Amino acid sequence: MAKYVLRETALTLLTRIGEQGGFSHVLLDQEINKQQLSRQDGGLLTEIVYGTLQRRDLIDYQIQPFISKQKKIKPWVKWLLYMSVYQMEFLERVPDHAVIHEAVEISKKRGHKGISSFVNGVLRNVQRKGLRSTDEITDPVERMAVETSHPKWLVERWVAQYGIDVTRDMCEANNHHLPMSVRVQPLQISREEAMNTLMEDGFRVEESIFSTQGFIVLEGQILKHPLFTQGKLTVQDQSSMLVAEMMDLEPGQRVLDACSAPGGKTTHIAEKMQDQGEVTAYDLHEKKAKLVTKKAEQLQLTSITATKADSRKLQDIHEQETFDRILLDAPCSGLGVLRGKPDIKYHKSEEDIFSLRKIQDELLEHVAPLLKTGGKMVYSTCTVDRHENEEAVQLFLTNHPEFEIDPTFEEGLPKELQGSIGKSEYGLQLFPQEWDTDGFFLVRMVKKG
CATH class of the missing domain: 3.30.70.1170 (Sun protein; domain 3)
Structure with missing residues (x-):
């Protein structure tokens, strides 16, 4: 694919993701498959799209002096500037003059002479004068938010929960490629x-x-x-693999996966049980439940049954004390997976965390009675917010004295993780910077006899 066409594709994707709320990972995969891009072209397209999204707020701050006189900038022009400055500042193998030339050509094709002159002027100024420094931001939290392109409310929240050093490391890790x-x-x-x-x-x-x-x-x-x-x-991300490893599974058990799509953890559970036993999987959406079935078929696993259902109503389907093990991989804000889905940080709000927590509480409340006495339940999320994690577990245990954190939970962890900075009395919080994984939380509880 010609580099000009590739960058025009990147601009189309960025505008859709940034302005219309499209999912970056989904749209990128679709485009790479549709155009049958080579490994090299697919890699560059991914780098430009993800890199621009990851650094959006920093670039916006840095180019303000060069665009402040412009009253209204069309969204696609703004994203063209963002992606061009990203390439000039963060991609060493792309010469500035090539980036500027192609940005001008794209703006001529999409707009008019005034727009192409504006784009050319801004990018030439960036090249000649350099970018505005963040040193002039006196508030350290605001500076961190701008430098790492995370919303200020989110940085403030993480600083309050984990301190400034852990937060800085987490924000910086979120802007790097996930292996x-x-x-x-x-x-x-x-x-x-x-x-x-x-x-x-x-x-x-x-x-x-x-x-x-x-x-x-x-x-x-x-x-x-x-x-x-x-x-x-x-x-499957390594942090996600830890879930089935920590469920203390044996062949022949009856296992409930209450929120199973797209099926990575479900199939891992079946594998850990040597495909012997019953893995009953549910998802709220039929299309997603079918993804679990498809994943099981791809891996030639026969012990999984995936069905559409609201897991808050599973007591209408199953008797109490039916399952030996339960996995509740709860719907969450997804703030642990920003490395692979950088657009999430711009689309989420603090209110989302609180509304999702209500669903998490309801799910815990309704699936817990389905666990046999002596059975074990793993609660996990792909977020790094205490309100969705430790605080949810704490409230559940307060309301359900028949449950406790499994006393063998910590010793069952891989020895390297037992001293993790995210280990607490209510579970294990994995941070993206610590093990080069997604941010993830999990805990194993047991129903006492």
């Missing part, structure tokens, strides 16, 4: 065999400490490799 990790289907292939095969084919891989089935792909196109296309591997 891809995969999980073997152990009934098809061992981790060692899969890693050896990939290394022979020129991949760079290393074992994950989070799961005996997991490894990290440092170099190589895994999605086109036969191991992946044949259903012997599945993509």
